[in-house]
Amino acid sequence: MEFPTSEFWNYSNQIWSLPEVENNCLELQNQHDLNVNLLLYCCWLGDKQLRLDNEQIKTLISAAEPWETVIKPLRCSRNMMKQHLIAMPADLIDQTIKNISEMELNAERMEQMSLEKALNLVQLTTSDGESIIECSLHNLKCYVEYMGEQSAESIDSQLGQLLNNLYQDEEAVQIALMSCMAN
Numbered sequence: 471m472e473f474p475t476s477e478f479w480n481y482s483n484q485i486w487s488l489p490e491v492e493n494n495c496l497e498l499q500n501q502h503d504l505n506v507n508l509l510l511y512c513c514w515l516g517d518k519q520l521r522l523d524n525e526q527i528k529t530l531i532s533a534a535e536p537w538e539t540v541i542k543p544l545r546c547s548r549n550m551m552k553q554h555l556i557a558m559p560a561d562l563i564d565q566t567i568k569n570i571s572e573m574e575l576n577a578e579r580m581e582q583m584s585l586e587k588a589l590n591l592v593q594l595t596t597s598d599g600e601s602i603i604e605c606s607l608h609n610l611k612c613y614v615e616y617m618g619e620q621s622a623e624s625i626d627s628q629l630g631q632l633l634n635n636l637y638q639d640e641e642a643v644q645i646a647l648m649s650c651m652a653n
């Protein structure tokens with residue numbers, strides 16, 4: 471399938487390959503029902519030193535929702551296949567998992583295209599002297615809190631791990647987390 475060039479998709483592929491970023495995002499998805507593409511989007515904008523607010527998070531969630539109705543059943547089906555919970559000939563399992571994975575990845579990419587077009591980046595608030603780590607953390611916290619997740623130590627720790635694996639600067643991440651908690 472041919473897709474148009476996407477800066478967000480390219481960014482996502484680049485950071486997804488960093489050690490532990492995939493695991494961090496999947497833990498946040500599985501433990502807190504957060505959308506991986508929205509987590510990546512928050513970091514992408516933070517990397518551009520752009521800040522999101524609650525209204526923009528709401529817009530992004532609305533853009534992602536239709537795609538989540540496609541992606542979640544594909545993910546569930548793929549996981550059931552991997553666990554051999556669906557009866558089928560053994561010689562078809564691997565190819566079926568591969569086909570479902572490809573459909574899921576295509577839907578993820580289309581969801582990212584929807585997110586990329588949902589907001590006009592020129593109209594977003596630029597940071598006022600904040601680092602990309604601080605901007606990314608702000609965006610992630612805004613999303614997490616909008617989703618009703620309390621700013622508990624466990625989720626803050628998971629966000630910190632994600633940012634540390636993304637930016638490889640544990641000290642700056644800890645300072646950003648402490649600053650964010652103080653506000």
